[in-house]
Each structure stands twice: as C-alpha cells, then as structure tokens.
Amino acid sequence: MIAKTFGSSVLGVNASMITIEVNVLNGTGFYMVGLPDNAIKESFHRVESALKHEGFIIPRQKVVVNLAPADIRKEGAAFDLPIALGVAKASGQIHTEDLDKYVILGELSLDGKLRPVKGVLPIAIEARKRGLKGFILPKENAHEAAIVNELDVIPVGSLQDAIDFVEGNKTIAPLKVDTRELFFDTQGDYSEDFATVQGQENIKRALEIAAAGGHNVIMIGPPGAGKTMLAKRLPSILPPLDLYEALETTKIHSVAGKLGDDAALISRRPFRAPHHTISDVALVGGGGNPMPGEISMAHNGVLFLDELPEFKRTVLEVMRQPLEERMVTISRAKVSVDYPANFMLIASMNPCPCGNLNHPEKECVCAPPTIERYLNKVSGPLMDRIDLHVEVTPVSFDEMTSDRKNESSEEIRERVISARERQKERFKEVTGVHSNAMMDAEDLKENCQIDTVSKALLKSAMEKLGLSARAYARILKVARTIADLAGKDQIMAEHIAEAIQYRSLDRADYFK
Incomplete structure (x- = not known):
C-alpha cells in the first residue's frame, strides 16, 4: 500500500512543495530516496522511536520513502512528521484518506513530541497557492502560518495528536488570526523616540532627510557624541511598513529562523546592528545551505554598522553590489538563490583612532599617516554609495540639562511620510524606483532640474571646497529630498546649500 502526503522545502525565500510517498514491500530495510540530506536520512531513528513510544512500529519489511521531485535536494528535520504518518498509513496501522489534503511538517523528538521548524510562512503561502486544505505543524509555528488566510492551520503538540486528528478521533479547531488587526495593533510600537534626545538638532535634521529620501548616511564624530543612540531611533521616523512589505520581511526572518516565539508578523521596520567581527558570508548570506545574511534581515529597514573602519575590508566590499542592486544572489554549482536586500545603510565612525580629530575641546594625538591608514580602511567606492556625511559633535552640558521639549518621532514621521508620498507620485510610472535615493542618471536629469542661481552655487562649492565629481549626483538627490520635505x-538654492554641507568627507581639507 502506498501512502502519500505533502511536505515542503524552502529555497531562498520561496517554498516548493515536496510529495512524500511511502511504500511497504516484501523484503527488509529502510530506504530513503530523492536527494535527502543527512538530517533527513537520520529521521529513521527519530521516526522509529517516536512511533514505538506512541504504540506503533516500523514494519520489519522493506520500507521505501520517496521525496519527489527527486532532482531537488531536501534539507532539515522537518520531514519527520509526514514520514512517520506515511509509514503508519502504508503499513495499515492508521486509516485515513486525508493525508494528501494537508502539507505536514515537524521535527520529532524520541518521545513523539514535536519541535518547531523554519520557513513556515513561505510554506503556508505555497500551500494555499496549491489549493491544499490545510497545514499540520507544531504548535510553536502555528501563529506564523495562521497569518495566511484561507488555509486550515492545525497545531499539534505530538505525533499522537497528529494521528488522532487525521483519523478523526480528535477535533482540533484550525487556528485563526486576523492578519490586519495583528498588523495594525503593533505597527507603531517603538521603544526608542527622538523626544528623548537632547540637542543634536543638525543630526536629527540629517536623519529626517535620510528617512524621507531613503538615503544612506555616515556619522563622523568622537566617542560618546550620540551616534549609536541617534541611529537606533531612525526606524521610528521611517514610514510604517505596508502589509505587503511586512509579509515580505517576515518571510526572510522565518526562513532564517529568527522570528521570536510570540511573533507571527513583523510589523515594524527591522534594525540590524552586526558586530564588526562579522564575516562576509554572515553579512550578505550564503553557506553550504544558503541562508539570508544581515543585509537581507535588514530588508525594508535599517542596517547599522557601528565603527565602520573596524569591519574587515572584504566584508565592506561585498556590500557594494547589494547597495546598488538591492538584491543578493548566492550562486552555487547546482543552484542560485536570490534574497531581497532593500535596506538603508547607517554607518558611524571616529574621525581618527583616538577619536579627537576636529574635536572642539580635545586635541588629536594621532600622526597623519596613522589617520590616513585608519580612513583608508573604508574604500572610495563604498563611500560613493553613501549620500549624507554628517559631523557629530558632543552635546554641551547646558543642552543635556535643558528643559526644552523635543520633537517626537511621530511628529518627524508625519513630515517624512508626506515627502515619501510626493516621491510615490513622482515615480509611479518608473519601474524599480520608489525613493529619491534610487534615482539613476536619467531620473536625475528629469526630476532634479535646477535654476541658474543654484547651478552657480553648486559650481562654486565644488571648486572652493574641493568636492569630488562623484558628489554632484549625491547633492542633487539630497536636495530633491529637502525640497520634498x-x-x-x-529645487531651490537653499536646498542645494543645505545638501552641500552633507558632503564632509568629500572636502579636500576635512582631514587636514
């Protein structure tokens, strides 16, 4: 007797349906075919122990388990539960006609209990697309799958629960989640707020511009000036995620296994701050079993690189293409995986190893060659992809102790949303462009026309301040965002003038 059910395998951020066929024949041995990895091959021992614990057996005959299609490599322990159910049905120990109506996933412990698995959300989306009735899976993953409507999500805690359900001996109500209610209930819940930041008005203004146009930012200043504190508050002024962005972001975190136990849907923009010892694979993604890296985990949010020169040069260089393409492609001999990586890069650095270069009160003790070596750790091509260079100075005692009421993140966010709406209207006919930072040369020519006075100002600034040619397009993009705000x-002359001041590192005399 052949038993058939469905599992799933995740490649990138999308799932493919796997048909699991089990047949019991004359002979001996347990055979697993269909390109299983070691974790799946080892499932025999988990399945045998779990079935025995629940009063069932693996028949002492020839058992063949086929994972189809046979040319796709399958990975992970999530196939334990469907294999166990298939074996029980194929050997006549359970009687049900419903196995092939569900996608079934779960890792078995030796006593038959179920452990959670990764990548549940894209699998649930694929199951609904294929017209399957429901999804049988561990309780810990149920809320994540239940955000997909029109799919019966059946949470089970053990192999026995699953058997009782498919045989009709136990009724388990499908878990229902109001996706929109869940999304909007937690959408604006940020713990960090700009209202708690004393002083630093010029930095707040720069971050508002960055948020309004989707621009990358680098903050340069001495230790303790507030660079990290300001960066952490940036997500609170970004436009809220829409439902499509939230689902896309949640899929990535689901595949990576980074969703919290109580998180079904990510409704706030991600903020990722990897340590400077991170490897290039951990940053962009990859590995033997390709997984998303930090830049994909920051998709639709913020990637913060603190102490930028301390990162390995190779790590920083691999970011250059994703910053342009907003996509990461991981290529292997037999497979190529794409991960989205549309993030805002926020970086911070000291101006020199001691941190006191250009400090208003302290003196720098670094020799010029030492400063040059320190700064050369960050390449020109990477700096070319950062639109705003912001100088951060320490907050004075009077500012720290001031009773002045500061603008809240909500107030700033309203202006940012208004500016983004103008950009949405401007680029509605342009494919792949959603913000000013994404404009190419043709878009600049069309949307960043400036008058004679502005041209004269920009020309004078480039000549007198020694600005590089690469700064020209960046200044125009930032000026366009300032005008939108x-x-x-x-674009007026005052917008150009403000944009020019955000190119500190392009000034020929900045580090002299």
Missing part, C-alpha cells in the same frame, strides 16, 4: 516642486 519643504513641499516644493522646484
């Missing part, structure tokens, strides 16, 4: 269709 001001509600202006035309």
Whole structure:
C-alpha cells in the first residue's frame, strides 16, 4: 500500500512543495530516496522511536520513502512528521484518506513530541497557492502560518495528536488570526523616540532627510557624541511598513529562523546592528545551505554598522553590489538563490583612532599617516554609495540639562511620510524606483532640474571646497529630498546649500 502526503522545502525565500510517498514491500530495510540530506536520512531513528513510544512500529519489511521531485535536494528535520504518518498509513496501522489534503511538517523528538521548524510562512503561502486544505505543524509555528488566510492551520503538540486528528478521533479547531488587526495593533510600537534626545538638532535634521529620501548616511564624530543612540531611533521616523512589505520581511526572518516565539508578523521596520567581527558570508548570506545574511534581515529597514573602519575590508566590499542592486544572489554549482536586500545603510565612525580629530575641546594625538591608514580602511567606492556625511559633535552640558521639549518621532514621521508620498507620485510610472535615493542618471536629469542661481552655487562649492565629481549626483538627490520635505516642486538654492554641507568627507581639507 502506498501512502502519500505533502511536505515542503524552502529555497531562498520561496517554498516548493515536496510529495512524500511511502511504500511497504516484501523484503527488509529502510530506504530513503530523492536527494535527502543527512538530517533527513537520520529521521529513521527519530521516526522509529517516536512511533514505538506512541504504540506503533516500523514494519520489519522493506520500507521505501520517496521525496519527489527527486532532482531537488531536501534539507532539515522537518520531514519527520509526514514520514512517520506515511509509514503508519502504508503499513495499515492508521486509516485515513486525508493525508494528501494537508502539507505536514515537524521535527520529532524520541518521545513523539514535536519541535518547531523554519520557513513556515513561505510554506503556508505555497500551500494555499496549491489549493491544499490545510497545514499540520507544531504548535510553536502555528501563529506564523495562521497569518495566511484561507488555509486550515492545525497545531499539534505530538505525533499522537497528529494521528488522532487525521483519523478523526480528535477535533482540533484550525487556528485563526486576523492578519490586519495583528498588523495594525503593533505597527507603531517603538521603544526608542527622538523626544528623548537632547540637542543634536543638525543630526536629527540629517536623519529626517535620510528617512524621507531613503538615503544612506555616515556619522563622523568622537566617542560618546550620540551616534549609536541617534541611529537606533531612525526606524521610528521611517514610514510604517505596508502589509505587503511586512509579509515580505517576515518571510526572510522565518526562513532564517529568527522570528521570536510570540511573533507571527513583523510589523515594524527591522534594525540590524552586526558586530564588526562579522564575516562576509554572515553579512550578505550564503553557506553550504544558503541562508539570508544581515543585509537581507535588514530588508525594508535599517542596517547599522557601528565603527565602520573596524569591519574587515572584504566584508565592506561585498556590500557594494547589494547597495546598488538591492538584491543578493548566492550562486552555487547546482543552484542560485536570490534574497531581497532593500535596506538603508547607517554607518558611524571616529574621525581618527583616538577619536579627537576636529574635536572642539580635545586635541588629536594621532600622526597623519596613522589617520590616513585608519580612513583608508573604508574604500572610495563604498563611500560613493553613501549620500549624507554628517559631523557629530558632543552635546554641551547646558543642552543635556535643558528643559526644552523635543520633537517626537511621530511628529518627524508625519513630515517624512508626506515627502515619501510626493516621491510615490513622482515615480509611479518608473519601474524599480520608489525613493529619491534610487534615482539613476536619467531620473536625475528629469526630476532634479535646477535654476541658474543654484547651478552657480553648486559650481562654486565644488571648486572652493574641493568636492569630488562623484558628489554632484549625491547633492542633487539630497536636495530633491529637502525640497520634498519643504513641499516644493522646484529645487531651490537653499536646498542645494543645505545638501552641500552633507558632503564632509568629500572636502579636500576635512582631514587636514
């Protein structure tokens, strides 16, 4: 007798359905075919122990388990539960006609209890697309799968629960989640707020511009000036995720196994801050079994690199293409996996090893060659992809102890949303462009026209300040965003003037 059910395998952020066929024949031995990895091959021992614990057996005959299609490599222990159910049915120990109506996943412990698995959300989406009735899976993953509507999500805690359900001996109500209610209930819940930041008005303004246009930012200043504190508050002024972005972001975290136990849907923009010892594979993704890296985990959110020169040069260089393409492609001999990576890069650094270069009160003790070596750790091509260079100075005692009421993140966010709406309207006919930071040369030419006065100002600044040629396009993009924040269709001279001051590292005399 052949028993058939469905499991699933995740490749990138998408799932493919796997048909699990079990047949019991004359002979001896347990055979697993269909390119299983070692974790699946070892499932025999987990399945045998779990079945025995629940009063069943693996028949002492020839048992063949086929994972189809046979040319796709399958990985992980999530196939334990469907294999166990298939063996029980194929050997006549359970009687049900419903196995092939569900996608079934779960890792078995030796006593038949179920452990959670990764990648549940994309699998649930694929199951609904295939027209399957439901999804039988561990209780810990149920809320994550239940955000997909029109799919019966059956949470089970053990192999016995699953058997009782498919045989009709036990009724388990499908878990229902109101996806929109869940999304909107937690959407604006940020623990960090700009209202708690004393002083640093110029930095707040720069971060508002960055949020409004999707620009990358680097903050340069001495230790303790507030760079990290300000960066952590950036997600609170970004436009809220829409439901599509939330599902896309949740899929990535689901595949990586990084969703919290009580998190079914990510409704706030991610903020990722990897340590400077991170490897290039951990940052961009990859490995023997390709997994998303930090830049994909920051998709639709913020990637914060603190102490940028301390990162290995090779790690920083692998970010250059994703910053342009907003996508990471992991290529292997037999497979190529794409992970989305549309993130805002926020970096911070000291101006020199001691941190006191250009400090208003302290003196730098670093020799010029030492400073040059320190700064050369960050390459020109990477700096070319950062639109705003912001100088951060320490907050004075008077500012720290001031009773002045600061603007909240909510107030700033309203202006940012308004600016983004103008950009949405501007680029509605342009494929792949959603913000000013994403404009190419043609878009700049069309949307960043400046008058004679502005041209003269920009020319004078480039000549007198020694700005590089690469700064020209960045200044125009930032000026376009400043004009959007001001509600202006035309870029004015004052917008150009403000944008120029955000190119500190392009000034020929900055580090002299």
